Amino acid sequence: MRATPLALACLSLLASCTAGGAGDDDSAPADDDSAPPEPEPLDLPEDPGEGGVPVGVTTETWEGLDLEIWYPAPDAAASAAPWPADFNPFIPAEVLELIPDLSLPPVDSRAVRDAPLRVPVPGEEYPVVVFSHGFGGVRIQSLDYAAHLASRGYVVVATDHRGRSMTDLLPCLFVPALPGCDLSGMLGEDPAVDDVPLVVDWIRAAASEGFLAGAIDPERLALSGHSAGGGVIEWYGQHGESPFAAYLGMATAPAVTETVPAMLLGGTCDPFATPETLASAAAEIPEPDLVLVHGAGHLAFSDYCALELDVLAETWLLPRDDVNPLLVDQLLALATDGCDGAAPPPGFEDCPESYRPLAESFPIVRHYTTAFLDEHLRGTGPGVAGGVYDGVTVE
Numbered sequence: 001m002r003a004t005p006l007a008l009a010c011l012s013l014l015a016s017c018t019a020g021g022a023g024d025d026d027s028a029p030a031d032d033d034s035a036p037p038e039p040e041p042l043d044l045p046e047d048p049g050e051g052g053v054p055v056g057v058t059t060e061t062w063e064g065l066d067l068e069i070w071y072p073a074p075d076a077a078a079s080a081a082p083w084p085a086d087f088n089p090f091i092p093a094e095v096l097e098l099i100p101d102l103s104l105p106p107v108d109s110r111a112v113r114d115a116p117l118r119v120p121v122p123g124e125e126y127p128v129v130v131f132s133h134g135f136g137g138v139r140i141q142s143l144d145y146a147a148h149l150a151s152r153g154y155v156v157v158a159t160d161h162r163g164r165s166m167t168d169l170l171p172c173l174f175v176p177a178l179p180g181c182d183l184s185g186m187l188g189e190d191p192a193v194d195d196v197p198l199v200v201d202w203i204r205a206a207a208s209e210g211f212l213a214g215a216i217d218p219e220r221l222a223l224s225g226h227s228a229g230g231g232v233i234e235w236y237g238q239h240g241e242s243p244f245a246a247y248l249g250m251a252t253a254p255a256v257t258e259t260v261p262a263m264l265l266g267g268t269c270d271p272f273a274t275p276e277t278l279a280s281a282a283a284e285i286p287e288p289d290l291v292l293v294h295g296a297g298h299l300a301f302s303d304y305c306a307l308e309l310d311v312l313a314e315t316w317l318l319p320r321d322d323v324n325p326l327l328v329d330q331l332l333a334l335a336t337d338g339c340d341g342a343a344p345p346p347g348f349e350d351c352p353e354s355y356r357p358l359a360e361s362f363p364i365v366r367h368y369t370t371a372f373l374d375e376h377l378r379g380t381g382p383g384v385a386g387g388v389y390d391g392v393t394v395e
Contacts, residue, residue, distance in 0.1 A: 029058055029114045029211050039121045040074055042153045047388075048374055048381055049367030052151040054078045056115030058211075062202040065159045065195060068139040070111060070150035071212070072118035072126065083113035087307060090138050090166050094178040099316050107306045109140075110147040120153075120215050127220035127377040128203050129248075131158040132192045134227030134302075135185065136169045142226060143303045145250075148366045154373065155216050157199055161191040164228060173317065173331075175324050185228075192232035196223065200243050220377045224248035224369075226301050227272070237262065237285075246376040248369060250301035253281035256288075261376045263289040263384060265368060267296025267361075268393075269344040269351040271337070282395065289384040291368045294391040295356030297338025301365055305339035305358060356391070364389050 044052040056073035059066060084106035096102060120126055129149055133141045139158040140146075146156040162168055164185025171178035185191045203221065206212040223244040225233050230252025236242045237256030247254070247262040251273045256262045262285050266278045275292055282290040299305055313331045317323050336342035340358055344351040367389065374381035384394060 029056060029116055037074065037116065037119050039119045041121050042072070042124070044152060047367070048152065048370035049363050051110075051148060051366075052153065053118060054080075054115065055111040055147045055150040056113075056117065057083060057109065057111040057147075057150075058114050060202075060210075062205075063198045065198055065202075066139065067199065067202060068146075068158050069212075070146045070156040071215075072120075072150055072153055072155075073112060073115040074118045077112050077115040080112045080115060083109045083111055085109040085140055085143055085303075087138070087140070090160075092167050092171055092178070092180050094180055095170055098174070098178070098322075102312070102316050104307050104312070107143060107303050109143050111143075111150070117211055117215060124153075125215055125217040126153055126155045127222070127373070128155045128157060128216050128218065129222045129224055129373065130196060130199050130203075130244075131156055132196065132223070132225035132229035132232050133158065133161065133165070134225075134229050134251075135164045136166050137161075137164075137226065137229070137302070138166050141302045141304060142250075144362050145301070145365060145369065149370065149373070152370050152374075154377075155212065157203060159195055159199055161185060161195055163188070163191045173324055173327050174322050177324075190228075190231040190235065192225075192229065193235050196232050196236075220245060222246040222248060222373055222377055224250070225252060225254075226250045227252055227298065230254040233262075246373065248372060250365070250369075251298050253277045255281060256285045259286040261287045261289070261372075263291065263368070263372045265291045265301065265365065266293070267298065267300055267338060267356075268292050268294045269296060269338075269348050269355060270298045271345050271348070272298050279395075289372060290393075290395040291384060292393040292395075293356065293361055293364050294393070295352050296361050296364075297342070297344060297355045298334070299336075300338035300355070300358060300361040305336070309335035360391075364392055368392075368394075 054073040054077035057070050087104040139160050149156050163182050168182035172181040204218045207216050207218045221244050230249040233247045233249050234254035237258045250265045253273050264278045264282050266273045268275050282288040317328050338355050341354055371381055372384050375383040
C-alpha cells in the first residue's frame with residue numbers, strides 16, 4: 001500500500017520501538033486429561049473501563065507467523081503470578097553483538113503465561129480482536145490494552161509484521177546498517193496486508209481445534225491497530241468483503257469508506273496523528289466515533305514508555321560513532337512522546353507543559369475501546385457516547 005504521511009512520520013518509531021518479546025515457552029495452554037472444566041460465566045463490572053476476570057496469554061505459530069493470544073482465564077488463575085513481559089528477545093543478535101549489555105526492563109503484563117482458558121457459557125463464545133502494531137513495534141507492544149480486553153471477555157490476537165517490526169528496524173540505526181535491517185514495510189506494501197488474512201485464517205481454524213475450540217466466535221471480529229497499524233484498517237476499510245464487524249484505530253487516521261463501525265482514538269498532543277488529521281479522517285468515515293484524549297501523545301496507547309527508551313538511547317547509542325544520527329535524533333525526540341514527564345513538541349500551545357499522566361490515559365483507553373467493542377460486537381453497554389471521563393472529547 002502507499003506510504004501515507006502518517007506512515008512516513010511513524011518511521012521515527014523504528015528507534016523508539018525497541019520493544020520485544022514473548023516468553024520462552026511457545027506452547028499453548030496444556031490440555032488436561034481429566035474431566036473438562038465447567039463453564040464460568042463472565043461476571044463483569046458495569047463500567048467497561050474496569051477490569052474483569054483473570055487473563056491468560058500464550059504464543060502459537062501459524063503459517064510462519066508468531067501469534068500472541070490473550071484470553072479470559074478461570075477465577076483460579078487470579079492467584080498465579082503474572083508474566084513479566086520480556087521485550088529483550090526482540091533485540092536482534094547482530095545488535096547484541098555490538099552492545100552486549102543492552103537490556104530492556106520487564107513490563108507488567110497483567111496476564112498469566114499459559115493459564116487455562118476460561119470456558120464460556122454456551123451461546124456466549126468470546127468475540128475476537130486482531131491487533132496490528134506500528135512501525136518498529138512488536139506484537140506485545142500494547143499489553144495493557146490487550147489484557148484489559150481479555151479480562152472483559154475478548155480474545156486478542158497479534159503478530160509481528162516483518163519489514164516494520166522492531167527486530168527488522170533496530171539494525172538500521174547503525175552506519176553501515178547491520179544485517180537484518182529491513183525497511184520494506186515502509187518503502188513497499190504494508191506487510192500487515194498479507195499477515196492479517198493469515199491471522200483471520202488461524203482464528204477460523206482455532207474456533208474448531210486447539211485450546212480455543214468452541215470458545216470463540218469467528219464471525220464477531222474486530223480489527224484494531226496503533227499508529228502505522230492503521231494502514232491495514234485502511235486497506236480492509238476500502239477493500240470490501242471484510243471479515244471484520246468493527247475497526248478501532250489508535251493514534252492513526254485510516255481512510256475507511258466501507259460502512260462498518262469505526263472508532264478513531266487519539267491524543268490532542270500527538271504530532272503524528274494530530275487532532276486535525278483524525279477529525280478529517282472521521283469526517284469521511286460512514287459510521288465514525290472520534291475520541292480525543294486531552295494532553296495525550298503518540299505512545300499513550302502502548303506500553304513503550306515503561307521501557308524508558310530515551311535512557312536506552314542516551315546510554316547505549318549516543319556515545320557511539322557508528323550510529324545513524326538522523327534516526328537517533330528521532331529516537332530521542334519521540335521515545336518519550338506521550339510518556340510521563342515529557343513535554344509536547346513546539347507548536348502545541350494548547351497542550352500542558354507535560355503529557356497527561358499515563359495513570360490517567362490508560363483507564364480512558366480501556367473504557368472507550370471496550371465500550372466501542374461491546375456496542376458493536378456484543379450489542380451491549382453504554383457505547384462510546386456513554387463516556388464518563390473529564391478531559392475527553394467524544395464526537
